[in-house]
Amino acid sequence: MNWQISGQILVQGLKGIEVISYITQMLEQGAKIVAGIDPSQEQDTIEAIPIFALVEEAIAEVGEISTSLIFVHPYKVLDAATEAIVSGIKQLIIFSQGVPPLDMIRLLRIAKEHDTLILGSGSGGILIPGELSLGIWSTEFYQPGRIGILTDSPNLSYEVALALQKEGLGESIVISIGQDAILGTNFEFWLEFLHEHEKTEEIALITRWERIELELINYIKKELNKPVIIYGYDLQKKGHTYLSNIVNIMANQLFSGLAIQELETTVKDLLTESDILLVNNPSQIRDLLKCHKAV
Template sequence: MRAYGTQVVAGVRSGWGGADGSTTPTFDLVEQAVAHAGDIDLSLIFVEPYRVLDAGLEAIASGIHQLAIATCGVPPLDIVRLLRQAEGTNTTVFGPGSAGILVPGKVLLGIHEPQFFQPGSLGILSCSDALTAGVAQLLGRAGYGQSIVVSLGSEAIAGTSYEPWLEVLERDPNTEAILLVGQAGSGDEVAAADFIASDVGKPVFAYLAGLSLPPTRHNRATPHLTRSGADDSSTANKLAALSRAGVHCAPNMDRLPEIVRNILSQSPIQPAIPCDEAALSSD
């Protein structure tokens, strides 16, 4: 993140406060980090799943109102408790299983791999970080860069949903089209479809993995049972709801650039800026 220009002001690890060997000062407690650095915009949480609740509550108690939880496999009841506290303190939680936020060429708050992304006008909202980089790279090669990439989290219970970010991107002058990236068992694309049908006027595309999952399958990226075709968490039902809302859905990743190109051909969005040119323009 520091190489991308993000100000990483402190790290927290119990028992490692004051440790040498890093350009980032390390503290035992979040409140010590805040006392040292002042206001902190976001806490990026990498701890073990059973420590996420304590880490999140400590960050909120210290006045940090944006949390990005990169850890997967957090106990569901812990996430519920954390989200209740976040709701009462006006705190935004990305994740679990979130890579954070990326504005290509400008801002990196999280663990996205920026070499796969290019500046452009396509906003990506993702509930599957395993797919996001590949999708962005494929579209970038076709000439469609990204205005912003928001990782909502890859697990069934997540801190933020599609709807508020769809509203943000609908109003964003730098975003001319929106792409949803998801998978079976995570994200609520059915609720997103209702919102898109009533409140989104920009073109919306979707690629959801898992269409060929058997009726019962454990998804390794989301540690819970998914039942393909049995409920709203199945990819088939999600795609059906999105299609009814006017979303342009790709049956597989390879078809996505073609579908985007066909829909936007009469109103093309801003082309992607090559990586070397983007680096020059951000200096």
């Protein structure tokens, strides 16, 4: 299954000042939002978008929907997403953060049964600078270019985009995979998407250290022929007590008793030994891409 950018869009949870402000911006940035869902149906329209109580009612009125944008309360995500899936919508972007893990597990089973793709939960959406915004982006930070950004931190993607902007570099597409622990689609899925994306020449992957796994590194090495830069952050963020899977494997099998700092060094060494470029701050991404542009 491949993610399709085009098509009609539905919004579930279209109410409240914040969500409406996001929708207004999306409409200005080219999003084809044709219907909204609010079970209370307090208004008939919002920003000229017709409001319905049920997804099936919206589809009956406006026709086929390719993507649903879900802004409901985290505890209501399972019901809202299931309603969209059984109504035939094949792509969901879940912006709600803090969805109960068991709800996400159930949802992923349902999605698999119906061949439905999910971005999120806790996603910031998808952005094609100058063309399309499907999400909660501050679009002024981005400009059209050749670099695909894949991130689990929308805020850090702003910093990267600003650093690139200083060198006249821009983005072909920006994808926020989600901030929750259990996600609908993984990095490998979206890296393959960027690998096939014609306007993307280089890839910047922004993620927490514990998400840099051995399988991910091997996938990048074996399957991608576009330059990949990984910006890893938060290995020892205050309050975090976890280690990445790759660190756990090393700790259990090879390095029992080593301090976290030594394990961090081992992870960095593994990445350094590959063709994958590893950086510690946004300016390093900018400098590496600037050098690649000059080659």
